Amino acid sequence: MARVEGNGSGNGSGNLREVRKGSLRVIFQSxxxxxxxxxxxxxxxxxxxxxxxxxxxxxxxxxxxxxxxxxxxxxxxxxxxxxxxxxxxxxxxxxxxxxxxxxxxxxxxxxxxxxxxxxxxxxxxxxxxxxxxxxxxxxxxxxxxxxxxxxxxxxxxxxxxxxxxxxxxxxxxxxxxxxxxxxxxxxxxxxxxxxxLRDRRDDIPLLVDFFLKRFQLEGEQRVERVSSSVMRQLLQYSWPGNVRQLRNSILRGCVLATSTEITSIEFPSESDWRELDFQVPDSLNDLPLEEIERRVIMSRISRCGGNKSAAAETLGVTARTLRNKMDRYRKLGLMNDECDPQHDRFHSGDVTAYGAMSPSRMAHRHS
Known part of the structure; x- marks a missing residue:
């Protein structure tokens, strides 16, 4: 599959050292x-x-x-x-x-x-x-x-x-x-x-191998490989969350595996990473751009159950950017009470813990 570049010593210690550091001294296929x-x-x-x-x-x-x-x-x-x-x-x-x-x-x-x-x-x-x-x-x-x-x-x-x-x-x-x-x-x-990652799929097998070795070194996982069917799924998926999403998916697969092989993998639905299915007026031309943006943001926050960290993640912006925009809406009197920061259901750690899991799944996980 993939190899991690060693230090030439022949004893594999260089491989372990590079995996432990998480460096890029690997032989990429792409x-x-x-x-x-x-x-x-x-x-x-x-x-x-x-x-x-x-x-x-x-x-x-x-x-x-x-x-x-x-x-x-x-x-x-x-x-x-x-x-x-x-x-x-x-x-x-x-x-x-x-x-x-x-x-x-x-x-x-x-x-x-x-x-x-x-x-x-x-x-x-x-x-x-x-x-x-x-x-x-x-x-x-x-x-x-x-x-x-x-x-x-x-x-x-x-x-x-x-x-x-x-x-x-x-x-x-x-x-x-x-x-x-x-x-x-x-x-x-x-x-x-x-x-x-979707533009360099040849690197996926290498990265999977790298993450499996990394998790083994961390002492918590005993998974050594993924099945051929799972690898086909990994190669076909679009990876909107890129390498970070791949890492989280492999980690989740390791945790749920019942043997030394991952035989199934779970992905968020493609629609969770596309444009939102929020409701907007048909006459968009009658609205200023800032108002359209505000409605998109509020709809996304609502869809994420009030979790602004998850909303920022799915919108592709940082939590700080989202917070600044909401502060502006609040000053203009455009903020709904249910979107007040005190009503956050979840915390920022949820996004990291569940990786690229969709907001709806995160909400279900917490329910």
């Missing part, structure tokens, strides 16, 4: 992924900024780690920041750090992620979610290669290599005035675009 790996290795020789594009779940963070591993910075720190998980008020402190008394609650000095990365690599994940004011500050840091902790006048040098990742089309975001064009050009020096 030509496109071999090409991407070669490009990543070339990028690793440079200190220029790298922008990694791709749908959610395609493995952008793994490529960022591989670039770090292949670079002369490999023994230096690797630090990751999820821009979508931070409020606008916290981003500056998180990236640059702060001094005592810089703001309410700053009872001690704290180094920021740039400082923690030192001369290693800093990954800014979900860079497309960075608010405009923070984009301006990041641009200045990249141009001047210096920054200050919040509440300090002392200049600190930027030594880390900056890698960014996004599932958004930043070129389109620039056209829509949601992302700074000058920052985009600054980040878009070297680019990797990771294709969705």
């Amino acid at each position: 030509r496109v992924m071999k090409t991407l790996m070669q490009r990543a290795q070339h990028f690793a020789r440079s200190s220029a900024a790298v922008l990694i594009n791709g749908e959610s779940g395609t493995g952008k963070e793994l490529f960022a780690r591989e670039i770090h591993r292949q670079s002369f910075r490999a023994e230096k720190p690797y630090v990751q920041v999820n821009c979508a998980a931070l409020s606008e008020q916290l981003i500056e402190s998180e990236l640059f750090g702060h001094e005592v008394g810089a703001f309410t609650g700053a009872v001690a000095s704290r180094a920021g992620r740039l400082e923690e990365a030192k001369d290693g690599t800093l990954l800014l994940d979900e860079i497309g979610e960075l608010p405009m004011p923070s984009q301006s500050k990041l641009l200045r840091v990249l141009e001047e290669r210096q920054y200050q902790r919040v509440g300090s006048n002392r200049q600190l040098d930027v030594q880390a290599r900056i890698v960014t990742a996004t599932n958004r089309e930043l070129g389109l975001e620039v056209q829509e005035k949601r992302f700074r064009e000058d920052l985009w050009h600054r980040l878009n020096v070297l680019t990797l675009t990771i294709p969705p």
Whole structure:
């Protein structure tokens, strides 16, 4: 089936080490992924900024780690920041750090992620979610290669290599005035675009084998293989959730397996990943775009039983983006009581725990 590249020692210890790390040092079967790996290795020789594009779940963070591993910075720190998980008020402190008394609650000095990365690599994940004011500050840091902790006048040098990742089309975001064009050009020096899993099905057997080995190493699963019928299903499925969905599906299959072989696999229905069957007016042309968007969002939240984390997942946006839109609707008096955050039925962990499970199945699982 698939192989994991070892270290040449011949004893298999290299294989186990690579699986344990979850690295990309594997022999991909698809030509496109071999090409991407070669490009990543070339990028690793440079200190220029790298922008990694791709749908959610395609493995952008793994490529960022591989670039770090292949670079002369490999023994230096690797630090990751999820821009979508931070409020606008916290981003500056998180990236640059702060001094005592810089703001309410700053009872001690704290180094920021740039400082923690030192001369290693800093990954800014979900860079497309960075608010405009923070984009301006990041641009200045990249141009001047210096920054200050919040509440300090002392200049600190930027030594880390900056890698960014996004599932958004930043070129389109620039056209829509949601992302700074000058920052985009600054980040878009070297680019990797990771294709969705449906466009590289040759990698599915390898990834299945990789995940099975990984779960065995974690000590909880004893499954060694999947049946030929299951493999055919895996190869035919469209994988809207990409590699992350495949991983969760294999893990779910391992948990439910009654032997060392997975003989059945469960997929969400294709309709769960397509456009919603929500009700909208026939006269769409009579409505502004923002109102159409609001109705789509409210319908999706309702369909997910009030679970905004699941709604964001199925809409293809981050929870932070959905929260910002709902805050705007609330200020305009357009928010229904049943959509208030206090009425969430589930928590964000449900999405991870059930992988790509459809919202309706998640609701049934909790009922």
